[in-house]
Amino acid sequence: MAPRPANSSIEVNSAESERASLASGARFLGSSALSDAIERCWQKAAPPEEWNLSREQFSIALERSTAHHFKDAPSNDKTIEAYLRTLHVSDLALARACSAGNSAAWEFFMTQFRPALYRAARAVAGDANAPELADSLYADLYGLSESQDRRKSLFDYFHGQSKLSTWLRAVLAQRHVDEIRRARRMQPLEDDARAEYQEISTTTAAHASANTAIDPERARYLAILQAALTTTLDSLDPRDRLRLAYYYVDDRTLAEIGRLLGEHEATVSRKLERTRQAVRRRVDSALREEKKWTEAQVRLALEYACDEWPFDLTESVRSTHCRLEAAAEPDAASAPD
Amino acid sequence: MASQDQEKRAANLLRQSLRDSGDDCPGPDILAAYFERSLDVEESAQYERHLVRCTRCREQLIVLDRAATPNVAGGAPLHRPSFGPWRWDWRWLAPVAAALLVAAVWMALRPTPKRAEKPPPLVAMSQPEQAPAAPMAPESGRENRSAPGRVPAAESSPNLTSDLSPPGKPSPRATPLPSHKQAETDSLVGGNASASSAPTSENGAVRAVGGRLEQGATASDAEIISREPATMETKSQTASTAPRVSVPGANVALEAVHRRSTKEIISTPDPKVLWRIAEGGFVERTQDGGVSWQAQLSVAGAQPAAGSAPSETVCWLAGRNSMIALTTNAKDWKRIPPPVPADFVAIKALDVSTATVTTADGRKFTTSDGGIDWRPVP
Numbered sequence: 001m002a003p004r005p006a007n008s009s010i011e012v013n014s015a016e017s018e019r020a021s022l023a024s025g026a027r028f029l030g031s032s033a034l035s036d037a038i039e040r041c042w043q044k045a046a047p048p049e050e051w052n053l054s055r056e057q058f059s060i061a062l063e064r065s066t067a068h069h070f071k072d073a074p075s076n077d078k079t080i081e082a083y084l085r086t087l088h089v090s091d092l093a094l095a096r097a098c099s100a101g102n103s104a105a106w107e108f109f110m111t112q113f114r115p116a117l118y119r120a121a122r123a124v125a126g127d128a129n130a131p132e133l134a135d136s137l138y139a140d141l142y143g144l145s146e147s148q149d150r151r152k153s154l155f156d157y158f159h160g161q162s163k164l165s166t167w168l169r170a171v172l173a174q175r176h177v178d179e180i181r182r183a184r185r186m187q188p189l190e191d192d193a194r195a196e197y198q199e200i201s202t203t204t205a206a207h208a209s210a211n212t213a214i215d216p217e218r219a220r221y222l223a224i225l226q227a228a229l230t231t232t233l234d235s236l237d238p239r240d241r242l243r244l245a246y247y248y249v250d251d252r253t254l255a256e257i258g259r260l261l262g263e264h265e266a267t268v269s270r271k272l273e274r275t276r277q278a279v280r281r282r283v284d285s286a287l288r289e290e291k292k293w294t295e296a297q298v299r300l301a302l303e304y305a306c307d308e309w310p311f312d313l314t315e316s317v318r319s320t321h322c323r324l325e326a327a328a329e330p331d332a333a334s335a336p337d
Numbered sequence: 338m339a340s341q342d343q344e345k346r347a348a349n350l351l352r353q354s355l356r357d358s359g360d361d362c363p364g365p366d367i368l369a370a371y372f373e374r375s376l377d378v379e380e381s382a383q384y385e386r387h388l389v390r391c392t393r394c395r396e397q398l399i400v401l402d403r404a405a406t407p408n409v410a411g412g413a414p415l416h417r418p419s420f421g422p423w424r425w426d427w428r429w430l431a432p433v434a435a436a437l438l439v440a441a442v443w444m445a446l447r448p449t450p451k452r453a454e455k456p457p458p459l460v461a462m463s464q465p466e467q468a469p470a471a472p473m474a475p476e477s478g479r480e481n482r483s484a485p486g487r488v489p490a491a492e493s494s495p496n497l498t499s500d501l502s503p504p505g506k507p508s509p510r511a512t513p514l515p516s517h518k519q520a521e522t523d524s525l526v527g528g529n530a531s532a533s534s535a536p537t538s539e540n541g542a543v544r545a546v547g548g549r550l551e552q553g554a555t556a557s558d559a560e561i562i563s564r565e566p567a568t569m570e571t572k573s574q575t576a577s578t579a580p581r582v583s584v585p586g587a588n589v590a591l592e593a594v595h596r597r598s599t600k601e602i603i604s605t606p607d608p609k610v611l612w613r614i615a616e617g618g619f620v621e622r623t624q625d626g627g628v629s630w631q632a633q634l635s636v637a638g639a640q641p642a643a644g645s646a647p648s649e650t651v652c653w654l655a656g657r658n659s660m661i662a663l664t665t666n667a668k669d670w671k672r673i674p675p676p677v678p679a680d681f682v683a684i685k686a687l688d689v690s691t692a693t694v695t696t697a698d699g700r701k702f703t704t705s706d707g708g709i710d711w712r713p714v715p
Binding site for chain 2: 068086120123124157158159161162163166167169170171172173174176177178180181225226229230233238239241242244245246248249250252256259260262276279280302305
C-alpha cells in the first residue's frame with residue numbers, strides 16, 4: 001500500500017520554529033549578499049502549491065546542503081553562490097516536501113520515481129532480491145517514527161548535488177554493495193575450505209621462512225621494491241591510478257572502465273598501457289638511480305615479489321620483520337651487492 | 338621486461354600495491370554527483386584519490402553504473418558515451434542558451450512535426466478542488482534540470498514527446514513540464530523510458546525494517562543524524578504566495594519553448610472556460626480565461642491532436658493511435674472506442690452525444706450516441 005502521512009499530528013514543526021532554525025543555523029547563507037542567490041533558487045525550484053513547501057523550509061534545505069558541502073572547507077559568498085547554482089533545486093524541493101510528509105509531494109514522487117526505483121533495484125540486485133532492497137529504501141525515504149512527534153526521512157540526506165534519481169540509485173548501490181560485503185565476511189568456511197586455508201597458511205609461512213633462509217636479503221629486496229612501487233603509484237595522476245585499480249584490482253573490462261571514467265574503450269586501453277610503461281620506467285629508475293641497483297638485482301626483486309603468494313605482499317614483508325620505513329631509508333652503503 | 342611471465346609479475350605487483358587504504362567513504366550524494374560528472378575538477382580529483390584506494394566505493398560505482406546502463410543480450414552492458422567537459426561551469430551555457438533561444442523562436446514559427454507514439458493508456462487525473470491561484474505567474478519558472486553542461490533544449494523541445502509516465506500534481510500556476518521529469522525517470526533506468534503505469538497499491542511496499550537507515554548509513558551520514566534533526570511541516574502552514582517570475586538568462590529560452598508547447602486551445606461557449614492541449618499528452622482547463630490552468634488529463638505516450646467543446650463541461654478529444662476521449666462533467670474522462678484504428682486529426686462535436694472525427698487520410702465518421710456507434714460520413 002502506498003504510504004501516506006498517517007497522522008498530521010506527527011508533523012508538528014511550526015513555521016516559527018523553522019524560521020528560528022533558519023536564523024540560528026544560517027551559518028553559510030545568512031549573508032544578505034546571498035539573498036538574491038537564494039531567491040533565484042526558489043524561483044527555479046518553483047514547487048507546486050500543493051506541496052505546501054514554504055520559502056523558509058526551502059532555505060533551510062539550501063543551508064543544510066551548503067553546510068554539508070563546505071563543512072570545514074573555506075568558503076565565501078562567491079563560492080557559495082557558485083555552489084548554489086549547481087544544485088538540482090527542483091529535486092531538492094521535492095525531497096524536502098516529501099521529508100515533511102506532504103501527500104501531494106509523495107504522490108508526485110511515487111508517480112515519477114518509484115517505478116524506476118524498483119527497476120533499478122532489479123538491475124542491481126536481481127529479481128529475487130530487488131523488492132526487499134527497494135522496499136527498505138522506500139521505507140527509509142518515508143521515514144520511520146522515532147518518537148511521537150518526529151520522523152526522520154532519508155530524504156534529509158539528499159542535498160541536491162545530483163539528480164534525485166541518480167542519488168536514489170546511488171543509495172541502492174551502496175546498500176547492495178554493503179550487503180554483499182557483509183555476507184562475504186560472515187560467510188562461514190566449509191570444513192574443506194577451512195582445512196585448505198590452514199594448509200595454505202602453513203605452506204606460506206614455511207615458504208617465507210625457507211626463502212628467507214636461502215636469501216636473508218629477500219625481505220629487504222621486497223621492501224625496497226614495494227616502497228618504490230608505492231611511491232610511483234602515489235605520484236600518478238589519480239585518474240591513471242584509478243584506471244589501474246579498476247583493471248587490476250576490480251577486474252573490470254575495458255568497456256566498463258570506459259563507462260565509469262567517461263572514456264572510450266580504446267582510450268582506456270591506450271592509457272592503461274601508457275601508465276603501465278610509466279610505472280615500469282619510474283620504478284626501474286628509482287631502483288637503479290636512487291638505490292644504485294644493478295639489472296640483476298632489479299630482476300631478482302621482481303622474481304621475489306611475483307612468486308606464487310596468496311597474501312598481500314606487504315603483509316608477507318611485515319611477517320618477515322622488515323619494516324617499510326626502514327627499507328625506504330636511503331642507505332647506499334648497505335645496499336645489496 | 339617484455340615477456341608474458343614478467344607481465345604477469347608486474348600485474349600481480351600492481352594488484353598488491355593498489356590496496357585499500359580504509360579511508361572514510363563519502364556518502365551517496367558524492368557518489369551520485371561524481372557519477373553524473375557534476376563535481377568540479379578538484380572535487381572529482383579528490384574523490385578519485387579516494388576511489389583509487391577504496392574497493393568498496395569502486396564496487397558501488399560499478400553497481401551504480403550497472404543500474405544506469407541497459408543490458409544487451411548476454412549481460413554485457415552497453416558502452417556509455419562520455420559526457421564531455423568535466424567542469425560544469427554555467428558560463429559555458431551562454432552560447433548554448435543563445436542557440437537555444439534562436440531554435441526556440443524558429444520552432445515557434447513552424448508547426449510541430451508529428452512523431453510516432455506508442456498506444457497510450459488513458460490516465461485521467463482527478464482534479465483536486467482548488468480555488469484558482471492568486472495572481473497569474475508567467476508560465477514556468479521551472480528549469481530543465483538536465484545536468485549542467487548539457488543542452489537543455491533537447492529535453493524541452495516539443496519534438497521530444499517520448500513515452501511519459503503519468504504526471505504528478507502540477508501547479509495551477511506553472512506550466513507542467515513532464516519532459517524533464519521524464520528525463521529524470523529515463524536516467525534512473527538508463528534511458529530506457531517506457532510509459533509507467535499509474536500508481537498502484539503495492540502489497541508490502543512499506544515494511545518496518547527498523548534500523549535500516551543506520552545500517553545503510555555511512556560515517557558522514559551518522560554525523561548528520563546526530564546534528565541535524567529533521568524538521569517537519571505543519572499542515573497549517575500556508576504556502577508562499579509570492580508571485581513566481583521567470584529567471585532570466587538560460588531560462589528565457591526554456592520559457593519560450595514551454596509556452597510554445599501548447600498546441601491547441603479548445604473554446605467553449607463561455608469565453609472564460611477553455612481547454613488546451615499541451616505537449617506531452619496533457620490536457621488542461623481554465624475557468625478564468627487562462628489566468629490559471631488545471632491539468633485534466635494525461636494520455637501517456639500519446640498526443641491529442643484536436644478537441645471540440647460544445648459546452649463548458651463537455652469536451653471531446655481526438656488524436657493519434659485511435660485516441661478519442663470525452664468528458665461530460667469537465668473533469669472525468671473516458672476513452673471512446675474509435676470507429677476505425679487510425680490517427681485522428683480533427684473532431685467537431687455538437688453536444689455530448691454527437692461528434693464527427695476526421696482521420697489523417699481524410700475519412701470522416703460520426704456518432705450520435707456518444708461514441709457507441711459510428712458511421713462513415715460520405
